[in-house]
Structure formats: C-alpha cells, structure tokens
Amino acid sequence: MIKKIMSSIVLCVYAAVAPAQTTAISLDAAVRTGKLKNGFTYYIRHNQTPKNRAQFYLVNKVGSILENDDQLGLAHFVEHMTFNGSRNFPKNTMMNYLQSAGVRFGADVNAYTGYDETVYQLPLPTDNEELMSKGLQIVHDWAQSATLDPAELDKERGVILEEKRLGKGATDRLQQQYYPLLFNHSRYAARNPIGTDAILKNFKPATIKQFYHDWYRPDLQALIIVGDIDAVAVEQKVKALFADLKNPVTERKRIVYTIPLTGQNQFIALTDKEVNSTIAEVVIKHQAPVIAAAADYKGLLIRQLFNSMLASRFAELSRRPNPAYLSANAGIKDFLGGLDTYRATVVAKPGELKKGFIAMWYEIERLKALGFNEDELERAKQNLKEQFGNVYRERDKNPSENYVQEYLSHFLKREAAPGIAGEYKLMNTYLPLIKLSDFGGLMNVYLKDNNRDIIITAPADAQKDLPAKEEVDKWIAEAKGISMQRFTTQTSTASLLGAQPVPGKVISEEKDNKEGLTTLILSNGVKVIIKPTAFKNNQIIFRGFSQGGTSLYDDRDYPSAANAASIMAAAGVGNLNANELDRFVADKELEVRPYISERFQGVTGGSSVKDFEVAMSLVYAYLTQPQKDSSLYKTMMDRSRARYYNRANDPGSVYNDTVSAVLGNNNIRRTGPSIKKLDMVNLDRAYQIYKERFANAGSMTFVFTGSIDIATVKPILAKYLGSLPRTQITDEAKDLDIPIPAGEIFKTVYKGKEVKASVLLVYSGKYNYDQRNNILFDALRETLNIRLLETLREEESGVYSPRVELTTAKYPSPTFTLTVQFGCAPANVDKLIATVKTEVAALANNGPSQQNISKWQAEWIRQRELDLNENPWWLNYLVDKLQSGDKPEEYTNDQAFVNAASPAELKDMARKYLQNGNFIKLVLLPEQE
Template identity: 80%
Template sequence: MSSLLLCTYAAVATAQSSEIPLDAAVRTGKLKNGFTYYIRHNATPKNRAQFYLVNKVGSVLENDDQLGLAHFVEHMTFNGSRNFPKNTMMNYLQTAGVRFGADVNAYTGYDETVYQLPLPTDSKELVDKGLQIVHDWAQSATLDPVEIDKERGVILEEKRLGKGASDRLQQQYYPLLFNHSRYAARNPIGTDAILKSFKPAIIKQFYHDWYRPDLQALIIVGDIDAAAMEKKVKALFDDLKNPVAKKKRVAYAIPLTGKNQFIALTDKETTSTTAEIVIKHKAPVMSTTADYKGLLTRQLFNSMIASRFAELSRQPDPDYLSANSGIRDFLGGLDTYRATVVVKPGELKKGFMAMWYETERLRALGFSADELDRAKQNLKEQMENIYREKDKNPSGNYVQEYLSHFLKNEAAPGIEGEYKLMNRYLPLIQLDDMNTLIGSYLKDNNRDMIITAPADAQKDLPNQAEMERWIAEVRSMPVQAFSVQKLSSALLAAEPVAGKVVTEVTDSKEGITTLTLSNGVKIIIKPTTFKNNQIIFRGFSPGGTSLYEDKDYPSAANAASIIAAAGVGNLNATELDRFVADKELEVRPYIAERFQGITGGSSVKDFEVAMSLVYAYLTQPQKDSSLYKTMMERSRARYDKRANDPGSVFNDTVSAVLGNKNIRRTGPSIKKLDMVNLDRAYQIYKERFSNAGNMTFVFTGSIDIAAAKPVFEKYLGSLPRTPIADKARDLDIDIPAGSISKTVYKGREAKASVLLVYSGKYDYNDRNNILFDALRETLNIRLLETLREQESGVYSPRVELSTTQYPKGRFSLTIQFGCAPANVDKLIATAKAEVTALANNGPRPEIIRKWQAEWVRQRELDVNENAWWLSYLVEKLQSGGKLDGYANDLIIVKETTPAAIQDIAHQQLLNGNLIKMILVPEQ
C-alpha cells in the first residue's frame, strides 16, 4: 500500500472514530442507588475469584481536619463491621486460607480507595461470606473508638517506615510538582498531629459522607457463574444508602499554569545527584477508537526512546550514570513528559546536557522510519503473545481493566477487542503521528526542573537561570540524526554439530520425561497446559564461585553479568538487543556460590532461538573492555555515597556480622570492586561452562517433546564435554553461634529497624521443612497479634525462614520490624517471649488450622504454575530429593500438630544462638 493511500485511510479511520465498547464478556450494570458492578467469568486460576471494592474516594476529599483519614478508614474497615465485629473478619478469612497482606489487602490513593479480596470459589459459604465482607466494607464499618485508638499507633508506624531522605525531599518538591493544588496538601498518609488526636466523630463523618453507593463499584472476576453472581450482587447491595444531603464529589485537578518552575534540594542521606525535567500536559482520554490510536502512538514513543537510551548506555564512557525519558501517567487530569538523569559525582552539567540533548534531538529530528518499524513490530509481537494466551489470562488482569474503566472512564474492550483495535490502527501510525505527539508534549512551558543531591554537592548546584542557560546551550548545539546500529551478522558463525538423544525415560504418573544426550547433558521435561505459549527453563551444574579463592571471588561473582552484558556469539550488546527485540524470549547465564548455569524462557515460536542463545552464551562469550570500564565506573559512583544511606549501612553491617566478615558475605564496596579483573572474569566464565557433561536442564510449559528433541540435539547436544566433574566446595561460612548484639547509629529520623536472627544446625528433609514453615507462619501470626494489634508498636512484622542441605544442614529464622526508637527494647522482649512461648507451649490449635488452610489453598494455585514446577524440580535435582516428593506434602501438612511445632521450635530456637541487630538514629 502506498504511503498516500495509507494516509488517506488513516484520515477516514479517524473521521469514523467511535466509542470503544466494553468487553462483551463482562456483565455490568448500575443499581438504583448508583452502585456499579462488573462481573466476568474467567477460569484462570481455577476455583478462584477476585473481589474488588472500588471507591472514588481518596485523600483529596479530606477536609483540613481529616488529613490521613481516608487511609485510616481503609484500616478500620478490617477492624470491625456490622457482621464481623472487631477482628473476626480476618480470623474468618485466615481460617479459610486467605492471607492478610499477601491476599486480602487495600490501598488508598489521592483519588481512590481500593479493596481486594481473592477467594476460593469451590465453597458456596465462603463466596457468600466474601460478598458480605465487601458489603460491610462499603458501608458498615463500626469505627469503634477503642479500635480507632489502637490503630493510631499502627498507622503512625506505617508512616514512620516511609520516613527518610526520599520522603523529606518529596515533601519539599511535591508542592511545586503539584502546582500548589489541593493534591500538594493531601498526602494519603496524613499528618502526625491529626493521626494522633482526631476525634472519632471526624472519621465517622468522612466515612458517612464518601462511602456511598454512587461512588462505588464491585468488580468480580473469576471461576464463577456470572449470571448467578449478578443476581446475588443486585439483591445484597441494593440496600446501600446515599446520604440525604450528598456532598458533591468534586473532580479536583492540577491546573496548568503555563509557568516554568525550579527547585534544587540536598540531603545528607541522599546517595546520588539526580536531575528531572517534568513537562506537564493535559492527559488524553481513552474512550474512542481514535483515542486508542493515540494510546498506541504513546506506547511506540516510549518504546523508541527507551531503546535509544539503552543503546546510549552501552557506549564507551557515557556522560551520566543512567538516564531515561518518556510519557508518564500523573495525577489531577495530567500526564507528563519526564526526563531523568543520575549524574556522576561533580558532573551535573555534563550529565544533564547529555541527557537533554536526546530531548532536543527528538524535537528537531524526531524518530527514523527504521525505529518506528521496529517498535511497531515489537508491539505487535507483544500483543500477539497476549492474544495467544487469551483463554489463560489471569483474572487480576481483567480486574485492572475494569478498575480503570470505573475510575477514569477508560475503555476496556478486553483482549480480543484490543487485539482487533491493534491490528486496525497500528499499521496506520506514521512518522507524522510521532512528530505531532512530540510537538504536543515537548513544550517550553509547564516545565518543572527538580534537582536532588547529597549535602556535599550543594556548592555545585545551579539556580533556575543557570539551568535554563544549560537548556539553551543544548538547543544551540548542532543536532545529528540518531544512528541505529543494524545487525551485521548472524548470531552464530557456524551451525553446531548436533549430538544425539541416547536415552529417553518417561514417568507417565508424574508427566516427566528424562532425556540423556550423547555429551552427557541431562534434560528433565514436564509439559503443562497452564499457558498456551510459555516455555521456561533452567540449566545448572555444580561448582560456582565456591571453587575460587577469596582474591578471585569478586571476579567470579561478577563474571556472568560482565560477560553477558558484552553480547554473545557474533553480536555485540546493541546488536543482541536488536536481535531479540521482536522475539518473546529471555536467556541469562549465572554463576552462584554452588552452581553455575543458565535460565530463561520463550514463546513456542521462539524456542529454537532461545536454545541457540543458550549455546552461544555457553560456548561463544564475548568481553568488551570499554563496556566493562563503563560498568565499573557506574558501580563506583553508586558505592561512593553508599555510606550516606542508613538502610544500606545497616544492611551491610548485618551481612558482615552474619557472614563473619567474610568477603563473600559483606556488602558491595569500592574495595571489592577494585578486585574485579576483566580477563580473570572471562577466564572463570569459560571455566565454569566448559563441561556440559555435568549439566542438567529442566524445562516446563507448553513444550512439545517430539518437536523439541532435534532442537535439544542441535544446541545442547553440541555443548563441549570434559572428563572433569567439579563439585562445589564447603566454604565453612556459617552464621556465628552464641548471643551477639550490635547497634548501628545512623540516620536523622526517629525510626528504628530491628532484626533478630535465630540459627543453627538443621536436619534438612521434607517433613522438617514443612514443620518449619508452619513454625514460621504461626510465629508470624502471633507477632501480628502482639506487636501490631495488641501493642500498636509496628506496622508489619516479618518472619522469614532459610534452610539449606548443602554444604551442611543449616537454618536461619529472622524476625524483622520497624518501630519507634523508644519502643525497641519492649518490642524485642515481646518478640523473644513469643519465640520462647512457642518452644515451651506450642501454638494455639486455631493458628495451626489457619496455616494449614493457607498452605493448602496456596498449593492449589502453585501446582498450576510453570514457575513453581521449575523451582520445585530444580530444588529436588540439586538436593538429591525425589521428584514426586510433593505428593506427600499434603499428608504432612494435615498431620501437623501443635506438639510437632513445639518440638521443632524447642529443638531449633532454644539453642542459644541469637543475633540481635538494631538500627537507631545518630545520637
């Protein structure tokens, strides 16, 4: 088709623009009280549904005496309602296997508050109770004054967690960024003064005014009978009432003033200097077919500019550490063109001008036809892959479409509808469309300039006039067209000499086939139907960095990332990016402590290309000295101010203490970076992948074994083999025994971080692993009850467990939480008391029942995920376990008793090994 005809057709298509219809598969309606619903059947995952209550209610609606109360209401809806007094709601859900935080959750933004409740649907009672819970959220929260007072501390601790350099800087530049609009004074977390002292009547008024059906929608997507569910929703939610005197729900906006603004800020805990240019723009709507063409145009724009910056980042000695730009969503009816650069120390002007040059190059010359064609092909491929999975699309994806439809009036045509729109409008987008877009976003007004930097960089920061001169200087430079590097050769110089499949064994019960190739490579395959177009894999062999001395450790630990970044086969890094851009695949080598290998995945169509990349990475690595130099320089700049950040200092101290200050366990540093040597990293990389006879590959997903065999023979059967059979070495680096306590004094905020580490020897087996998981979760539930609900001293305590079989059986159980410095000792005492009580008395039976329900419900989901099977099979192969071991897990779970948990807790947690690490502000 000629370009003239194409432009003519584009004009006709635009003239005939029409409203995009809502996904025909969703049942939607509005009750007489104004309550909206969206209900859709979707069987992925099976026997599950997502229930979302969406409220057009956020912090922007708060009065001056209600700051933070939109978010506070969100918390309180979980703390008592008409049908679920006090905390019985969460008790009920946990008993049904629904996890607090991981499953049931909510968030409050400036303009909306959204509740999510994923539920199993194979229980009619649970579904009906779930609907009642959502109904109670909508209008029946009790807002008990006693519960309000208890929750004050929890929310103040949530607020405390966010404090630090980033928060302090945002508080200063947000008023400018929001053009001093209402949004600037309505941070959803609120203010300490109001959170501590508001009267219950104030929050009740907010709830009464704004939690009302004409501002609410219920979204239900999942394995349900949509027609029957619609009847239930109509019957249950019809009784919701709007206030007699309804307040007007004002659609607040951020006004475009036409002004340019500037702010430069420093903070002694900031680790880098960043400059941002934010050009504000009225956000386009997305409701008609013409709007959809505009959406595609913006997506192409972002894809092309991201590709440019990615290519520039690989040039020798770039003028900045990192940079990016693109069209971003914003608030208050706006979107933005946002350009950001992180500069090298002392080189703000140089880095900023290099970044801004790309904006000026866009303004002057736009994109090339080649860039546009490539971006369109990539976007088309992405959409086609989504379309291929249309019958396996997770319910959560549909929820997000309907959520935007309700909150923003965005079109939600569904996968098939969007696929048709893409095929119709993507071919019509031309360079003129891109140039029009560039002209509309890259304006010289409504532009904010924001600089943040460490305190010692203050003297080098410009004022507004100086930064405007930098922009003018860039604009006066001669502009050269962006040169896109094209592929000059094929990935491989020659076709591999294929091996053969020498044995094939199929376990029909487990659906697993094992192939052995002529070079010794073993391949474990578990075909599944969970996805239509996904194959994922991992290959591994023993050895890893454990085989190298400490002096070589930094080179060994960084070898895979350094070598992979340089390109592979005949392609350099930029050519490789272009080679894979229109393909659905990812392949990455790795070298860990005890194993090295390669991991990735692909679509069915691109599977052979993925295997050719595996062959190339393992046999034809590259090294690029200029790119290596750039990588090292960036890392040095990142580490230069690392000691400014309290969190980094604390984490590095924790790593050093737990690892006995061994170089393999300490945090990143310039000293360790200086030990990395490119030639040695390259040598180690080649050594680690020299013997395929030691390698095992695991594949799962939509893989056809018969079709895959010749691909395996060609690319994996041709890998080199040597007689050397490496084994990982025991480095004898264990968490220190005994009682250890260390306090780190860093930071200016009144916040503390606590880490308690229990550790020791461990008999690694399936039963103990499950019992220990039960111990972890029961302790987690108890700490939520005590530290959060009873003492109101923390927001979200976290209990984590790590167990290893090799080089020796070991465990570590960590308890972590943030709190006020004044409460550290009290809360540590409470946490330790819970551990002791668990070991001496065991858990309450109802907590075990909660864990059992959670475990069973999560396993129902896990066994229908390719990623779970890949991880499971790899772990069993590396540990020497049985591949069918999962079949006994449910038996162990059901037989778990409080006495069994008490026994393992007594054995493992009362051995005298406890490390206590505390971060508190500088004195």
C-alpha cells in the same frame, strides 16, 4: 496501605471490534455490568484462570483529596478500620474468619488508599459456597458497615503512625519540599494520603465517622468480581445484597479536583545528607488524553511506540563508551489530577551534573529536531506486535487480576475496556498506519517549553555545586546549540552464530507418566528433564545448572567470579555485540541469562513456542561464544563505582552492610558491595572464569516446563544442548565454611536523623533437613508470624507489619535461618524485642495454638492449589529437588505432613531450634546527638 504515585504509564485498552474512528469503544460483552437504583456499579465476569478462584474488588472514588482540613490521613485510616470491626464481623473476627479459610492477610486480602480512590482486594476460593457468600458480606460491610469503634480507633492510631514512620527518610523529606511545586500548589499538595502526625494522634471519633458517612456511599462505589464463577447467579446475589446501601440524605458533591496548568516553568534544587546520588528530573505536564474512541486508540499506540523507541535509544546510549551520566531515561508517564507528563531523568556522576544534564537534554533537543529513524520505528512496531500477539495467544488463560485492573480503570477513569480480541484487531488495523511523521505532532504536544518543572536532588556535600535556575537555563540553551547529528543505530547482517553447531543425539528417553516428566540423556552427557503443562498456551521456561560456582575460587578471585556472568551477558554474544543483540531479539518473545552463583553455574530463561529454537541458540552462544568488551566493561565498572561513592550516606545501606558482615563473619563473600571489591574485579580473569565454569556441559542438567511438545523440541535440544562441549573434569561445589556465628551477638548501628528504628532478630543453627521438617518449620514460622501480628501490631500498636522469614539449606551443610524483622519507634525497641522473645519461648514451652495451626494449614493448602497450576512453581520445585539430590515426587507427601502437624511436634521443633543458644540482634537507631 498507601498507593505510590507517578508510576510508569499503563495503557491497556481492549476493543471488541475495529470501529470507525469516532465510534465509542464499548465495554467487553463478556462482562456483566450494571448500576443499581442507589448508584452502586458492578462488573462481573466469568474467567477460569486461576481455576476455582475469584477476585473481589470494592472500588471507591474516595481518597485523601476529599478530606477536610481536620481529616488529613483519615481516608487511609478508614481503610484500616474496615478490617477492625463491622456490623457482621465485630472487632477482628473478619480476619480470623478469612485466615481460617486460607486467605492470607497482606498477601491476599489487602487494600490501598490513593489521592483519588480507595480500593479493597479479596481473592477467594470459589469451591466453597459459604465462603463466597461470606465474601460478598465482607465487601458489603466494607462498603458501608464499618463500626469505627472508638477503642479500636485508638489501637489503630499506633499502627498507622508506625506505617507513616516506615516512610520517613530522605525521599520523604525531599518530596515534602518539591511536591507543592510539582502539584502546582493545588489541593493535591496538601493531601498526602498518609496524613499528619497531629491529626492522626488527636482526631475525634466523630471526625472519621463523618468522613465515612459522607463518602462511603453507593453512587461512588463499584464491585468487581472476576473468576471461576457463575456470573449470572453472582449478579443476582449482588443485586439483592447491595440494594440496601444508602446515599446520605444531605449528599456532599464529589468534586473532581485537578492540577491546573499554569504555563509557568518551575525549578527547585534540594540536598539531603542521606541522599547518595545527584538526580535531575524534568517534568513537562500535559492534559491527559481520554481513551474512549477508535481514534484515541491510534494515539495510544503512538505513545506506546514513542516510549519504546526512547527507552531503546537511551539503553543503546548507555552502552556506548564513557557515557556522560550514570543513567538516563525518559517517556510519557501517568500522573495525577487529570494530567500526564513527559518525564526525563538523569542520574549524574559525582561532580558532573552539568555534563550529564546537557547530554540528557541534548537527546530531547535532537529528538525534537530530527525525530526517530525508520529502523527504530520498525523495531518498536515488531516488539509491540509480538507483545500483543502473545497476549492474544494467551487470551483464554488471561489471569482474572488483569481483567480486574481494566474494569477498575473503566470505573475510576472511564478508560475503555472492551476485550482482548478486539484490541488485537485494533492493533493490527492501526499499527501499520503509523508513520514517523506521526511523532512530530506528539512531540509538539509533549516536548514544550512551558509547564516544565526541573527538580534536582543531591547529597549534602554537593550543595556548593548545585546550580540556580538561571544556570540550568544556560545548560538548556547550550544543549540546543550543539550541532545535531542524526541518531544512528549500529546494524549488522551477521547471524548470531558464525557456524551452526554439529548436533548431538538423544541417546536415552525415560518417561515418568505419574509425575508427567520426560528425561532425556544427550550424547554429550547433558540431562534434560521436561514437564509439559497446559497452564499457558505459549510459555516455555527453563533453567540449566551444574555444580561449582564461585565456591571453587579463592577470595582474591571471588569478585571477578561473582561478576563474571553479568559482565559477559552485558557484552553481547556470538557474532553480535550488545546493541546488535538487542535488535536481534526485538521482535521475539524470549529471555536468556547466564549466571554463576556460589554453588552452581548455569543459564535461565524462557520463550514463546515460536521462539524456542532461537532461545536455545542463545543458550548455546552464551555457553560457548561469550564476548569480551573492554569498553563496555569499563563503563560498567565506572558506573558501579559512582553508585557506591556516597553509599555511606544512606542509613539503610549502612545497616544492611552491617547485617551482611555480622551474619557472614566479615567474609568478603558475604559483605556488602564496595569500591574496594570493584577494584578487585579483572576483566581477563572474569572471562577466564566464565569459560572455565561452562567448559563441561556433560555435568549440566536442564529443566523445561510449559507448553512443550516433546517430539518437536527433541531435535532442537539435540542440536543446541547436545553440541555443547564436554570435558572429563567434573567439579563439585566446595564447602566454604561460612556459617552464621553461633551464640548471642548484639549489634547496634547509629545512622540517620529520623526517629525510627529497624530491628532484625536472627535464630540459626544446624538442622535436620528433610521435607517433613521443612514443612513443619514453615508451620512454626507462620504461627509465629500470626502471633506477632496479634501482639506487636494489634495489641501493642507498636509496628505496622512484622515479617517472619525462614530459610533452610541442605548444602554445604544442613542449616536453618529464621528471622524476625520490623520497624518501630526507637523508644519501643527493647519492649517489642522482649515480646518477640516471649512469643518464641511460648512456642518452645507450649507450642502454637491449634487454631493458628489450622490457619496455616488452610493457607498452605489453598496456596498449593494455585502453585500446582503455575509453570514457575514447577520449575523452581524441580530444580530445587535436583540440586538437593531429592526425589521430584516428594511433593505428593506434603499435604499429609501438613495435615498431621500438631502443637506437640511444633513445640519440640521450637525448643530444639529456637532455643539452641544462637540469637543475633541487629538494630538500626538514629544518630545520637
């Protein structure tokens, strides 16, 4: 897997104490760390979230930047080959072993290659001592014992070329043109981790073996193990096992490559006929700071606050009437080669690049001239403090993966990582000391007029309107010349609700001690189901729903109904408009969103324990006091129209719209987004529909799970949910009768110029819906997925990652949809589809092998162990059962169904459902000459 670059900056630094400003921040005392004589580094930490699990990471300071000119792409190729045969796990026995132990390929065991590092991930259950020992051996083999068998190398060439093919398209073509500029023509510009076709097809085995021999060595490697383990015992095993790793006798120097700062400003403007929007990016490059001492930590907080205030400012500007652009954002972001950046991006309205760019750049100049205001800073501080506080309150439930990422950065970048409690102390020490004046110095460093790149990308039909560098320089000068008005935020002293609701009552309470559920019936008919858990210390999540949804409205009203919830949610609620609401929740840990789907309407969200009552007051406000903002509505619609204006340029969008139309019989409710549909949306009708959908709370059910004290929340629920309005009208969702078409349908879309194809195969039909069948069908899905990985990928080298997905539904009528999806070379489409059909026929004729059923069983059981300790799983499970009219305790029978799955049962299911005559083949091919 290739790691994407230039993601948003992630700076989480933890410290055990609040040291003097020049004191180095030491590593968390809870992690056992050391370096063996051969230079191999390890980090080992006990952590019980999740229980009976551990994360194993092998981190290598080895990436594509180290490749010789004849090795382009081989750092990534090595990553693949470590799974395809090693000293102790020849050929594909490693993955067979892991799958049999319940570890999923891709979802669990995985790896990525970047410019500067290659990282392997292996999550394992810790209640199996043999598996833990084998896991250590697997990591040891990754480190230095890959066989790199020539026959396996040749098989893997096709897989990697297919992975490379998936990335081809307009974005890749444009990046190939502007990366040299962005990377200042440094070595990074010529070391894309995916490599080149010529080398991937033709390199000799000796060339990749040389790369592995030179760079996979203990002085460039670290093992990170975090989880429910005996850290002392694991440390002794690591010391004993990894001591035999050897550095090369003639050791190549590991050069730390950088991107030089030239002081020059650069410009490039590009078009591509498959691009659907005009985007201008301004990238100001800067030497990245090192986070090592307490003094650095204050600077880190200043940068985090800067990003937060800037994001809030652009969000508020986007909600003002008739913004000059579709969207804009800016902030300090991570980069490569020892640099970070100030990066500002504007997505222009069609034909209005100049207007949008000047509006975005004006904000940069206004910021430099006038800075932020006290209100902005105070809100950002409160928001950051709340985020830190929530992490601190959950410190004993911090997932192991979070610790892994800290130690990974410590090893690769020497970023400090000393512990959650310490960071909380540092935050409380330094946050109050930060003043508005601190941001002037930050902007002097980052918002300079040199080391600045401007990159413009646009659709081909905008070529004639693209500016030259000199013209953009004039735009910048024009923005500087605009009279600077201090940024003002709308403030309001109004409360969320004009008047407090008259509380209802809890009229009945029933406990199910076996399932840990409490059911409350409120005086207005609202049903509340609560499952208290201890999975998190400070998390409550919920969903409320009732039947009806968009199914109750005719096709003419469908666009208004489908957009009603998003329109109302964007406008503000109660006494607060959108900007006032944003400030209202700035220092709170909560989220509340109304929704209207096809068969249900409701509200979903979550909060901290402290903010639960505020969240419930927002639920009450959204369901009873929505706002109608015509100005914001117009902005939303104009923005959406502009986004759809060039939608037909993008091959993926055209293909996806075709898929939706075919599977939905061209019904307006199934086809893709369009300007025509937007033109059917009416604000007044959307508002009316929204009010109608939430008029009768008596038919609503709310499900809550998390760190809930029932006695504490009952009066809150009675006040805000028990006071919701009730009518005598109870709606039921309608059957719209829009099934996937029966029979055989073949459709090919010709769009795009890259030599690549996308394939979607659809099996569908009527279905005998029950929990046992659902589980057996999942077994059928996964065993087919395993076989397609073996055939399409490993045997035929024709795809990178085939995907088999299953959807079953009880309402409006019991149906199933099983899809097979993959990308490949156009020349291989028919052959690979034939392979899929052969595998499906084999399932119907013979059933899956017992070995593949056993792999699925192990994966299912291990995943369910994790699911049962996650609040989101319980929320989704309970809501699904309630909406389907099934019993919440059904899950207790699931493992018995899993254990009883047999080849004969799955054969019968495959014959019944996958050989019913319904088969749809949808293919995207490049445009024909």
